[in-house]
Amino acid sequence: MTAPQIDETRALDHLMDLLAIEGLSGREGKVAAAVQEKLLAAGCEASWIGHDDANVRIPGNYEVGNLIVELPGTRPGPRRLFMGHMDTVPLCRGAVPVRLNGRIEAEGDTALGGDNRTSIGALVTMVETLLAQDVPRPPITVLMTVGEEVGLWGARTAELERLGNPEMGFNIDSGAPHVVIIGATGADRWQVDIHGRSSHAGVHPEHGVSAALIASRAVADVAARGFFGKIELPAGSGTSNVGRMAGGEASNQVTDHVFVSGESRSHDKAFLARITAAWRDAFEQAARSVTSSDGQCGRVDFRAETD
Numbered sequence: 001m002t003a004p005q006i007d008e009t010r011a012l013d014h015l016m017d018l019l020a021i022e023g024l025s026g027r028e029g030k031v032a033a034a035v036q037e038k039l040l041a042a043g044c045e046a047s048w049i050g051h052d053d054a055n056v057r058i059p060g061n062y063e064v065g066n067l068i069v070e071l072p073g074t075r076p077g078p079r080r081l082f083m084g085h086m087d088t089v090p091l092c093r094g095a096v097p098v099r100l101n102g103r104i105e106a107e108g109d110t111a112l113g114g115d116n117r118t119s120i121g122a123l124v125t126m127v128e129t130l131l132a133q134d135v136p137r138p139p140i141t142v143l144m145t146v147g148e149e150v151g152l153w154g155a156r157t158a159e160l161e162r163l164g165n166p167e168m169g170f171n172i173d174s175g176a177p178h179v180v181i182i183g184a185t186g187a188d189r190w191q192v193d194i195h196g197r198s199s200h201a202g203v204h205p206e207h208g209v210s211a212a213l214i215a216s217r218a219v220a221d222v223a224a225r226g227f228f229g230k231i232e233l234p235a236g237s238g239t240s241n242v243g244r245m246a247g248g249e250a251s252n253q254v255t256d257h258v259f260v261s262g263e264s265r266s267h268d269k270a271f272l273a274r275i276t277a278a279w280r281d282a283f284e285q286a287a288r289s290v291t292s293s294d295g296q297c298g299r300v301d302f303r304a305e306t307d
């Protein structure tokens with residue numbers, strides 16, 4: 001049997017079409033419609049294509065659920081799953097893809113949305129190639145999820161049975177095309193509200209408890225202990241990041257509230273918990289370390305959720 005030949009011109013056309021469609025998290029309807037149209041043109045039967053009801057189960061008003069395509073096999077064998085996500089990050093709003101000097105770029109200041117439309121384009125091309133060249137295959141499920149960028153919502157709510165109980169899955173969402181990752185990086189997303197006490201910064205700063213100082217000390221402490229950014233410690237490896245810090249109102253006011261959100265990642269579940277614990281401890285210790293002249297200290301409310 002000869003290997004299937006991929007029509008690169010068509011593959012690029014699919015990708016350019018899909019990159020031009022706006023589809024932020026929760027707003028994947030137009031992407032799904034375009035994919036559906038392409039798949040029908042490629043020879044899929046309408047009955048093979050459908051949506052699950054993830055949109056009903058995900059918080060927020062999602063336009064559509066996950067798009068699921070079930071290709072019947074031409075030979076027996078365990079069902080394979082191929083998947084990617086339809087949504088792109090907010091930076092891709094209004095993106096216009098252009099081809100320039102052998103590259104595809106976004107015109108203007110937006111991001112392009114290659115994450116993850118390259119996957120959606122590749123999956124469309126895969127189905128088209130399989131059908132056009134009648135490539136022998138076991139049953140295949142293609143899953144295109146919604147809400148990935150805001151917490152893997154589509155994948156989290158997808159049901160194996162609705163996917164035909166595949167025995168093996170390939171998720172196309174990464175960097176280099178020749179790299180296969182056979183383990184998932186677990187991530188904790190955490191948020192902390194730091195409560196200090198306000199006072200006039202020019203008259204009686206000592207009466208206040210600065211939430212800004214607490215936040216700064218906590219971040220510096222985590223970094224000093226080796227748990228910030230790329231983490232390579234004898235006990236394990238991973239990453240962590242502060243994604244957002246916000247708070248305060250005026251320069252003459254001791255900051256009484258700062259919000260910080262961030263994440264921890266590691267392949268090792270136990271070590272992942274240690275990274276997140278390092279953040280929690282650092283915020284709690286820092287809150288105790290900042291006191292006003294009458295002995296009041298700050299307090300923190302730290303929440304973490306594992307993806």
Ligand SMILES: [Zn+2]
Binds near residue numbers: 085115116148173174
């Ligand atoms: Zn992605």
